[in-house]
Amino acid sequence: MKIIKTVQAWRAEQVKFKNQSIGFVPTMGHLHAGHMSLIEKSLHNNNITVVSIFVNPTQFNNQEDLDHYPITLEQDIELLKAHKVDYLFCPDYSELYPDDYTYNVSEKKLSRILEGEHRPGHFDGVLTVVLKLLNIIEPDNIYMGEKDYQQAELIKQMTMAFFMRTNVEICTTARQKDGLALSSRNSHLTKQQLEQASVMHKLINSHLTLTEIKTELVASGFKVDYVEDYNNRRFAAAWLGKVRLIDNVKKSHSK
Ligand code: AMP
DSSP states (O other): OEEEOSHHHHHHHHGGGTTSOEEEEEEOSSOOHHHHHHHHHHHHHOSEEEEEEOOOGGGOSOHHHHHTOOOOHHHHHHHHHHTTOSEEEOOOHHHHOTTTTOSOOOOSSGGGSTHHHHSTTHHHHHHHHHHHHHHHHOOSEEEEEGGGHHHHHHHHHHHHHTTOOOEEEEEOOOBOTTSOBOOGGGGGSOHHHHHHHTHHHHHHTSSOOHHHHHHHHHHTTOEEEEEEEETTEEEEEEEETTEEEEEEEEOOTTO
16 A cells, blocks of 8 residues: 655556546544445445545534544554555645635535534535545545435535536445444543443434434433434434534434
């Protein structure tokens, strides 16, 4: 696996792959089986797979969250090598933001509800960094997780709005046996919180009403940001101590 830190270095590699398909998996690192399921899909369906690791400061609306975001680059590199990933792109801030974030992409509708309502500016940061990464890597396919459904949907819509060539593949959420969606932030949960955490998935997957789910979450020790339905899916975001968990599931007809 080659580790690339600059746009120029990637461009020098990219010319070698004229007629080969490039799959791309953007991440913020501290890789887990959820990330790896996206990476495996890219490896299977493309000639070349590029993974990026960049903890994007512009999408954090909470400085404490950014300061404590888990970084395990050496471990991640070993994992990517073991899976035979072709390239790791891990630029620093000044490489990706020569404009120091004076330019951004903003969406006015879907980005303002659910996560967007509770994390102002979050999706501007996400869309901007993904646009930059897509302009740099120029992949045929990008792999995004359904775990962050709103994010994946916004990126898909952005590629259509701007006539971008990349195809967006949205991949199912990898979960623990108890249903908890895998997430880099789960490593901040205590053992007891980890046991509590799976309740969220069980509740949004149940036949309870939105109000009943909120009540049950509070009773289980969560501080709830929202439980809402959108586009035939049920979404929830809630805090366990200092860790904010999000999840979503497709609604069954009887709910
Ligand atoms: P992150 O490193 O959290 O920014 O995530 C990078 C990509 O991995 C995003 O497209 C996420 O939606 C996806 N992802 C994160 N957790 C999971 C999961 N449990 N299952 C599937 N994809 C995931």
